[in-house]
Amino acid sequence: MLSLAVSIVLCQAASSKLDDAVLAPAWAKIQASVVVVMKGESRRGTAALIDAQGYFITGRSVLAGNGALEGLFADGTRITLFPVASDAPTQLALLRTYDRIGDRHAVPLYRLPLGEVVDATHPKILIAALADGPTGAQLVNTRTLALVGNGHEVINVNEIHFDGRPGRVAGAPVFTLEGSLVGVLSAMLEHKPRVGAAFEGGAPRQNIPRPSFAGQPAAPSQGDSVLYSPGFVVMQRVITGFLTPEHAVVRPAIGVFCQDSPESGALVDAVLDDSPADLAGIKEGDVIISIDGAPIRKAFDFGRTMLRQTVGSTISISARRHGRVLDFKVRVGM
């Protein structure tokens, strides 16, 4: 009965939002791999199948403690879902079912092809599997950097726009029209003035160009909601870690905190005891000016460069100390 009711809700939502010739076929491709996550009568979010052995990815906000949840496919199939692991910086979570899921296929992870640019004038149409039904969205930026977590880690995120203010979106997987997983929605932009002098307006982003659906002219936006999902590199890192036997995500780090140097470079503000940086001889007050030959002009350059590293590899760091340039070989830890 419950499944029937939810199926009806899903179908109604789908029919009301996907009366579009573009989005409906996309939903048909992915709906078999998406479950609505329920706790009792409450729909907590959605999750996408990422492994044929029954692993689903969603957001932490979808979890309800450590207890079991119920998953409901669009065809009415019900499964029991168990929380397995979660990742604090990205807010991603892993669920697993031990029930039979038939021949449903795991969704592939989307990677922006080399040379393809996505921006506000060339958005990519997406379909988001929200708890109250699938809906369209636009990927407008894959180059945004985000500072997350207690470790002040820099990650890359996708900027995804929705018309108006969507309902409960956190943890919702977002797909391309071809059915590849772009990410899981985790953060939402507050329309407040930026910190700093360069942007004082603080107006909500509006009138973002959008292609027309099914030949209908695009309606002017009344103000988009801007949401973020972890970018490809981070998604792949987390999913890869989740699907290891330990379900552990590892992140490259050398154990320093940096801020912008008054001159160019990343000023090392703290070196963690016994970290790779400490063992290599990097000290507080050093100014990192390059990593593996790539210039580091500010602290964010350092964070972005660390995001690209591999745990266990050795990197060359050049740093200024009292007017001299020192070179360090640092083995990347995590």
Add this chain to the structure above:
Amino acid sequence: MKRRDEDQLIHLAFGELAADEAARVEAALTPDSVQLLDGYRSLKNDLKLLNAAPAASIGTERLREAILRQGLKRKAPLARWGLVLAPCLSALLVLAFFSAQSNNGSSTTVVTESGGFDPTMFLPAMRQPALHPETEITNASEAVREDVAFPQAESPKPVTQAFVVSAPKRIRRVHLSPTVDPRLLALDVSHDSSPTEQTSQEPDPSAPPVSATPFAADDPSLATPDGRDIIVVHDAQDRVTGAQQATEVDPTTNVVVGG
């Protein structure tokens, strides 16, 4: 009821019968056996719930916070030995000064190796459950090795290295524009109170480092540094959407970045 029939019911309840066999057993159910079957199914569900219960009711993050609140402070070895070491260091500095003067005067490039890296040195005093701290394992049964298949997924060895993220000792003052989002103060270095957030990762000295992202380096979205939007994601969640709140940051704003 025969023992064999009861075994069949158990297999049916636990989903261990082939479809045709399950259909045959279900067709032959009597009212008594239906009741028994419901009991077994209930048992299966209860077992699953037990399976989902955490090994301890305390989460990894709370455990970490509790440990860190008890004061994992940076070592201050010189405090105790300062009186003894100070004269020795002074002598060494004098020697080093004269040694430097005797060089040819060109800018020196020092190459230091962190070779001989010992993961057990990362966090010698801290041993936590063998979990990655930022990857909270919520199902104890998942510690069992399973064959997993995901494209490009390596099967890394257990977490090997960790270090305590402790607050910087020195507080630097960095000029900011007057319009400072107070929530950024936790990240910004212009405030007076020392940041207190700490994270830790459990060391496992028995295994080599794990290669995490062999595919990341050629991602075009990370290639160029210029023209990027920057946001800070806060812990606070939006009540309606459930999403964490994000704030745009001007690229000129000086915030602390870890790595």
